[in-house]
Amino acid sequence: MVERTMFIPSRRTPLSDAGHLQRADSRVVALRDPRLLWLDKNENTDPIFLSIVFKVLAEIDPGSVVFYPDVAPFYHKLAEYIDVSPRALILAQGSDGVIGSVFRAFVEPGDVVFLTQPTYAMYQFYADMCGADTTVLQYMAGESGPQLKSETIIEMIQERRPKLVCLPNPDSPTGTVFAPDDLRRIIRIALEANTLFLVDEAYYPFYSHTVVPSIVEFPNLIVARSFSKAWGLSGVRLGYGIASPELIALLHNVRPNYETNTVALAMAHRMISEFEHEMRASVKRLNQGRDGFLSAMKELGLRTLESHGSFCHVAFGTASERVHASLADYVLYRQDFSAPCLKGFSRFSSTTGELFAPIIDRIRDVVRMGGA
Ligand SMILES: Cc1ncc(COP(=O)(O)O)c(C=O)c1O
Structure with missing residues (x-):
């Protein structure tokens, strides 16, 4: 042997x-x-909506799966849908793909990264993969549920000036949100501290407020969105990041050859065109x-x-x-x-x-x- x-x-x-x-x-x-x-x-799991998803899947041109994905038309469609420039967008395999790219593009060993806790588990994995020094901001058990004051985040950012802060809004698993004004204030303070700020909007539009329009004002802001939740497409793995063209260009540097697959592109294209x-x-x-x-x-x-x-x-x-x-x-x-x-x-x-x-x-x- x-x-x-x-x-x-x-x-x-x-x-x-x-x-x-x-x-x-x-x-x-x-x-x-x-x-x-x-x-x-x-x-x-809404049966009425899922019947639309199944119909859209059934009507995909089978020939399209033979070829490598042509990503450009969807970039343009999505840009028009969100009302940003295609240069402000990056597609990825789920919002998870966007989050991973943010870490790969920007976080180096020893960089300080702030995470809230509890939160979406993958932030910690990506932080560890990049050798980041994570600081955890704990939600406390309050009378009305988990609580984390925006002042706490602000003070910590000012004190430690982290490389990156990851904040889902709404948060998972706590379900909490930061009010629009508080969130904008935190992002502004982060900008002053030279800190990148990732707002994870995987649950948009279950909570209808979004910080997407603020990418023009905040060059440190990256927003991650998903087709997995409201759009009922968890299995095709499609999400996207929205940020200034400068940050997006750096994210494109670390993306895979093809951001996503033909089926995801065809389904999402039709869904946002016809079924908003x-x-x-x-x-x-x-x-x-x-x-x-x-x-x-x-x-x-x-x-x-x-x-x-x-x-x-x-x-x-x-x-x-x-x-x-x-x-x-x-x-x-x-x-x-x-x-x-x-x-x-x-x-x-x-x-x-x-x-x-x-x-x-x-x-x-x-x-x-x-x-x-
Ligand atoms: C807050 C949050 N962000 C990101 C994700 C990842 O979603 P996906 O990669 O399917 O877009 C999830 C999944 O549950 C989530 O809860």
Whole structure:
């Protein structure tokens, strides 16, 4: 038998020492049970809108997949749709792709990067990959849910002058937002400190305010957007970044040969050309479904959190085990959050009132029978 020799090349950053870089093994099959309603990853599950997505997919020209993607027409279409120059845009594999490129383009070993916590998990991975020195700004458990004051962020930026701040607005998983004026103030302070500021708008337009128009005023601002949430296209992996043409040019330097694939481009092109109104109607249905669910939970005396994203939180208290057992054969959702500000809360992606109804019924039965 041939002896196997170990070969581990030297690395740019000491990945194994970074501590956080324990990615899930994607070769291990962890299929979600197809019989369940998937409300664990904030995808769009609105049947009316999904029928449009399926139709658009079915009508793609099959010949197009034979050729490398022609990205330019979509850049122009998207630029017109968002009302920015195509030079202010970069396409990527999901907003995650934009976030990864921001780190690759700008963050060097030892650079200080600010992350809020809890937040979208990939910021920490990319920060570790780049050997960044991350500082975590904690959401505290407040009466009305997770709280992080804009003053805290401002003081920290002024004190440490980080290279990059990553802030989802709305935040995931907390569902919180910074008010438009506060956010603009934070970005302005960041500019004064020579800090790049990434606003992650993956949940736009579930929360309708956007900082996109501010890219003209703030040359340090990069906005990441996604087709995964409101547009119902998580599987095709398409997102985009919006920033000044100067920052975007630097992001293009580190992108893959083709930003995304032909199917993603064809679907998104048609969706934004023809189905904007339907997408907004779907967002309305999902927000109404979320709010109806939260009201029903409150009526049962359960603690809920206000959310501006396409998801919401409820704490089942002493009924937790019984509620989880009663929902196990119907719906998949997040039961566990380690962050102190979300301790005890379960998170459900927003869905329609009709799809929430059986969930509400089951929870009501459990809570009425045994209390919470
Ligand atoms: C805040 C936030 N940003 C980014 C993403 C990544 O989304 P995608 O890469 O599918 O656009 C997610 C996904 O859940 C998210 O919650």
